Each structure stands twice: as structure tokens, then as C-alpha cells.
Amino acid sequence: MASVLIIHERSDICHLLSPAVESHGHECFSLASCEQATLTLKTTAFDIVILDIDITEKPGEAVAALAKSECRPHILIITNGCNPVILEEAIRAGAWDVVCSPFTHEELGQAINRCLHHRRARMEIKNHADIKREAILGTSPCLEECLEHIATAAHSNVNILILGETGTGKELFANAIHENSKRAENNFIVVDCTNFPKTLAESLLFGHERGSFTGAAEARDGLFRQADGGTIFLDEIGDLDIEVQKSLLRVLQERRFRPLCSKKEVASNFRLVAATNRNLEAMVKRGEFRKDLYHRLRTSVIQLPPLRERKEDILPIASYHVRQICAELGFEEKELSYELHHALTLYNWPGNVRELINVLHATVQNGTGECRLYPQHLPVDIRAKVLLKRSGRPQSDGYLVADEDGACKAKGGTLGCPLLPAAIARIATRPAPPAEIESMNPQERRPEEMTAGPGSCAKPSGDLGSKPSPTPEGLVGSLAKHRPGNGFAQIVGPHITLPLPPENASDSQLLPLRTVRELAMQDVEAAYLKRLVSSSQGNFQRALTISGLSRARLYDLLSKHSLNISGT
Numbered sequence: 001m002a003s004v005l006i007i008h009e010r011s012d013i014c015h016l017l018s019p020a021v022e023s024h025g026h027e028c029f030s031l032a033s034c035e036q037a038t039l040t041l042k043t044t045a046f047d048i049v050i051l052d053i054d055i056t057e058k059p060g061e062a063v064a065a066l067a068k069s070e071c072r073p074h075i076l077i078i079t080n081g082c083n084p085v086i087l088e089e090a091i092r093a094g095a096w097d098v099v100c101s102p103f104t105h106e107e108l109g110q111a112i113n114r115c116l117h118h119r120r121a122r123m124e125i126k127n128h129a130d131i132k133r134e135a136i137l138g139t140s141p142c143l144e145e146c147l148e149h150i151a152t153a154a155h156s157n158v159n160i161l162i163l164g165e166t167g168t169g170k171e172l173f174a175n176a177i178h179e180n181s182k183r184a185e186n187n188f189i190v191v192d193c194t195n196f197p198k199t200l201a202e203s204l205l206f207g208h209e210r211g212s213f214t215g216a217a218e219a220r221d222g223l224f225r226q227a228d229g230g231t232i233f234l235d236e237i238g239d240l241d242i243e244v245q246k247s248l249l250r251v252l253q254e255r256r257f258r259p260l261c262s263k264k265e266v267a268s269n270f271r272l273v274a275a276t277n278r279n280l281e282a283m284v285k286r287g288e289f290r291k292d293l294y295h296r297l298r299t300s301v302i303q304l305p306p307l308r309e310r311k312e313d314i315l316p317i318a319s320y321h322v323r324q325i326c327a328e329l330g331f332e333e334k335e336l337s338y339e340l341h342h343a344l345t346l347y348n349w350p351g352n353v354r355e356l357i358n359v360l361h362a363t364v365q366n367g368t369g370e371c372r373l374y375p376q377h378l379p380v381d382i383r384a385k386v387l388l389k390r391s392g393r394p395q396s397d398g399y400l401v402a403d404e405d406g407a408c409k410a411k412g413g414t415l416g417c418p419l420l421p422a423a424i425a426r427i428a429t430r431p432a433p434p435a436e437i438e439s440m441n442p443q444e445r446r447p448e449e450m451t452a453g454p455g456s457c458a459k460p461s462g463d464l465g466s467k468p469s470p471t472p473e474g475l476v477g478s479l480a481k482h483r484p485g486n487g488f489a490q491i492v493g494p495h496i497t498l499p500l501p502p503e504n505a506s507d508s509q510l511l512p513l514r515t516v517r518e519l520a521m522q523d524v525e526a527a528y529l530k531r532l533v534s535s536s537q538g539n540f541q542r543a544l545t546i547s548g549l550s551r552a553r554l555y556d557l558l559s560k561h562s563l564n565i566s567g568t
């Protein structure tokens with residue numbers, strides 16, 4: 001049985017569609033907007049999301065946000081209009097299939113089954129793939145997806161095109177494809193097309209006979225011949241001269257070529273992996289890249305995400321490379337302070353992992369003699385950019401920055417709360433109980449206690465007792481009990497807003513309990529931590545004592561809420 005979410009603003013249409021899902025034995029839920037669905041997907045896993053694309057204003061963005069959710073749902077688009085531009089945008093953003101109306105229940109059911117078939121096949125690969133990842137570090141969902149792609153690609157012989165900004169790991173991934181394939185015993189030939197002298201390109205790629213040009217004293221095998229039985233990696237293929245592109249096309253079609261001045265053709269059983277950070281499609285349109293070659297290359301495409309879109313990978317990459325760099329330089333191992341990790345996550349990394357590694361080299365050098373690395377050890381230009389971000393000034397690259405009130409501002413406007421998107425903020429109309437707690441003893445200030453059920457929170461003695469899962473009702477109850485006259489000082493500060501729709505709203509606007517609870521928790525945590533930061537006056541140890549949290553947990557929570565205890 002699969003779990004299916006229908007997104008449509010009209011509940012009568014949701015009711016019409018759900019039998020098509022349920023008649024195949026699947027569970028069906030519905031929500032009225034993509035914003036609600038994106039939030040719900042943070043806490044609840046769905047296999048398939050059925051989205052009426054006609055209700056979205058920005059189809060590409062909406063689909064991308066849904067597709068990136070942790071459970072990686074398959075997105076099935078339904079549409080009335082069949083507008084090819086919108087559909088292309090949706091497919092590019094990650095939609096799996098499209099069903100144009102009018103359609104029958106049977107047709108929708110078949111599309112759902114096709115999705116599930118693919119989903120199960122993908123899970124099989126995921127479960128059984130024992131990928132050698134070599135030096136590929138990180139656990140972000142988008143990186144995991146690229147690794148899954150490698151697992152599939154490794155078993156086939158198809159051409160692979162790896163796209164991604166500079167320094168995202170294209171060569172690393174190309175190597176991993178080779179290492180995970182049956183060709184791993186044979187050569188992995190890397191060709192940098194950027195530095196390819198046009199005049200020598202053909203002889204380098206296809207080889208030459210003795211005396212075929214001045215200086216050709218010996219016959220020589222070309223790179224394609226050397227890749228026989230193995231893999232040839234054409235890096236920066238977008239830089240390949242247009243004349244050479246023509247010869248390459250023939251080799252890709254025939255897997256045969258004629259070395260310079262040779263009478264005989266040579267065969268080579270190579271596998272091609274190409275990579276570029278350029279937009280080949282736009283180059284094709286401008287006549288700078290051959291269309292036929294482009295189509296040959298893109299049999300299977302892996303798009304590597306930039307580092308700024310997978311910040312959770314920064315810590316594992318940084319920790320590993322700091323260890324490596326220390327070993328190379330003969331230094332004692334150095335720890336990364338929380339503050340440094342936090343600073344690294346605030347930077348944009350236009351040069352991606354390569355830039356991160358270079359910066360870490362400089363950071364380790366600057367921290368010579370110290371056992372912990374702090375933001376002060378970063379190169380000055382990076383530190384200046386991070387400081388600007390932390391100062392709360394809106395940045396030109398659209399980063400979210402915390403303002404004085406702890407609310408998150410994005411370029412061009414205030415969001416209210418980072419985890420409370422506009423749609424939810426709109427329906428959160430209930431006046432909220434105040435949240436920040438003054439002058440409680442340290443035991444009583446534990447955030448865990450603030451979110452526990454009414455029973456446990458009623459004890460001002462500090463005996464926390466058991467901690468049942470928090471509920472929104474419990475949360476309101478627990479906060480109410482912290483009012484004056486109940487053994488607690490007055491609660492003041494930013495309001496906690498529960499993401500509940502108005503009483504007269506339709507059922508479909510009420511989010512699942514887990515989502516509401518999660519959102520309320522975020523607000524409680526943020527309010528508490530903000531207060532903890534000011535109370536601890538830059539002293540991390542003091543913050544540990546007050547909060548009763550472990551060092552690791554406090555680091556995690558501060559990082560999650562973009563807070564920092566000592567100044568950079």
C-alpha cells in the first residue's frame with residue numbers, strides 16, 4: 001500500500017479523485033496548497049504527490065520544493081490546460097508523469113501504478129547498491145540521489161553527462177561511475193577539453209601513425225584506444241572545438257575511428273562520461289555546440305547540486321579535510337569549533353567543495369599551534385562576508401538572515417519565521433500565548449520541559465517526570481501554566497503562533513498534528529535559544545549549564561536556528 005497526497009484547492013475535486021487512489025488499495029490524503037504540502041512533507045512521508053499544476057503560480061518552483069522533500073515523493077501532475085511550457089517547467093523541476101484531463105479513474109490509477117513501479121525499482125537499487133563512494137562525502141538527500149544515479153548508471157554502458165558548477169565534484173563522480181562499473185579493472189582516462197590544442201586534438205584522441213606529422217617519430221595510440229575496456233572522461237566538454245565535436249560524434253556512434261594517416265580503422269570498447277559547467281542547451285541554440293552530439297551525450301544526466309544547496313554536507317567534508325590537511329602538514333589534529341562550522345554554513349561557496357577545501361587549507365595554517373579552529377582563523381575575505389551576513393543586513397545573494405527579533409528576513413521581504421511559510425502564517429490567526437520565561441531556575445528552563453504534556457509541566461519543583469510527546473494542546477497548556485501566580489515569573493517576549501486555521505476554515509486547511517507540533521516546537525526552541533544566547537553572555541559553558549543540554553545537542557540546536565554564542 002502506498003501513501004498518496006492530492007494537492008488541489010477545491011475539496012470537491014479531491015473527493016472526486018480519491019476513489020481512484022483508494023480503489024487500488026492506497027491511502028489518500030489531500031491538502032489545499034503546495035505551501036501546506038511542502039510543510040507537511042517535512043514531517044510526513046508520502047510516496048506519490050498528485051498536483052494540479054493549474055493551481056500553482058510558479059509551477060517549476062512548486063514542483064521543485066515538493067520533489068526535494070526528504071521522502072523524495074514521485075510527483076504526478078494533473079492538468080486541464082496541457083500548456084507545454086508549464087509542463088516542461090514542471091518536468092524539469094522533477095515531476096515524474098503528467099495526466100491531462102479529461103481522464104478516467106482507470107487512467108489515473110494506471111499512472112499511479114507506473115509511479116510506484118519506478119519507485120520500487122529505485123528502492124531496490126538503493127537497498128542493494130553497495131556503492132564504493134571513494135572520497136565522496138556528505139549525506140544530504142540531493143547527494144544521496146546522485147549516488148543512487150551512479151548505482152544505476154554503473155550497471156549500464158550508456159553515455160553519461162554530469163552537469164554542475166565548478167568544484168561540485170564532477171570528476172569525483174565520473175571516477176565513482178568507473179569504479180562501480182564492470183570496467184573498473186581497466187583504464188579511466190581523463191581528458192581536459194579546455195586545454196586541448198585544436199591542431200593536435202585528433203591525434204591525441206585517435207592516435208597517429210609514424211611520420212604522420214613533423215615530430216611524429218613513433219606511432220602512438222590515442223586516448224580512445226587507451227580507454228578500450230575502460231572509461232573515457234571528457235571534462236569540460238562544452239569547451240571542445242566545434243570541428244573536433246564532429247569527429248567525436250562519429251566515434252560515439254560507431255565506437256570505431258581511424259588514427260591519423262592510418263589505412264585501418266581501430267575499434268575501442270569504451271564507456272563515455274562527459275562533464276561541463278556550461279549550459280549546453282543554450283550553446284546548442286547559439287550554434288556553439290552540435291545538437292546531434294548533445295543528444296548523444298545526454299542519454300543519462302546527473303545534475304550535481306551546488307554546496308550552498310546542501311549545507312548539511314559542509315561539516316562532514318570540512319571535518320574530513322581538516323584531518324587530512326593536519327596530517328599532510330604534520331600538525332596535531334584540530335577540532336572544528338561550532339562557531340567555525342556555523343560561519344562556514346553562512347557563506348555562499350561559489351567555488352563549491354574545491355573552494356571549501358582551499359579555505360580550510362588557509363584556516364588550518366592560520367590556526368597553527370591551536371587545537372580548535374575558530375572563524376577568526378578563516379581567510380579575511382571570507383570572514384568579512386560571513387560577518388556581513390551575521391550582522392543581519394540583507395545580502396544580495398538572497399540568504400536568510402536573522403533580524404533583531406529573531407524573525408527571518410529574505411531578500412525582498414520578511415518571512416516571519418523560517419519554518420512558517422507565508423501560507424501557514426496567513427492561517428495562523430489565533431493570538432498566541434507568550435513564550436519567553438523570565439527568572440526560572442535552570443532546571444525548569446529546559447526546552448524539553450516547555451514542550452512536555454500538561455502533567456509534567458505543572459510541576460514547578462523541577463521534577464520533570466516522564467516526557468510524553470508534546471501536543472499543540474499540551475503546548476498551550478504548558479505555557480499557560482507558566483503564568484504569574486503559578487510559581488513562575490511572567491512570560492514575556494515573542495509570541496508563539498500555532499499554525500492552526502481559523503475556526504471557520506475548511507477541514508483541508510487543518511494540517512496534520514505532527515506538522516503542527518513540529519512547527520510549534522520550532523518556535524519554542526527558537527525563543528528559548530535566543531534567550532539562552534543573551535543570558536549566557538558569550539560563555540558557551542554557561543549556556544550548557546543553564547540549558548542542561550549536551551554540547552553536541554546545543555551545537556546542533558544553535559546551528560539549526562542560525563544562532564551563535566560567542567562572536568565571530
Ligand SMILES: Nc1ncnc2c1ncn2[C@@H]1O[C@H](COP(=O)(O)OP(=O)(O)OP(=O)(O)O)[C@@H](O)[C@H]1O
Nearest residue numbers: 135136137138165166167168169170171172353354
Ligand atoms: N562530495 C564531496 N566530498 C568530498 N570532496 C569533494 C566532494 N565533491 C568534490 N570534492 C572535492 O572537491 C574538489 C573538486 O572536485 P572536482 O574536481 O571533482 O570538481 P569538478 O566539478 O570536476 O570541478 P571543475 O568543474 O572545476 O572541473 C576535489 O578536491 C574533490 O575531491
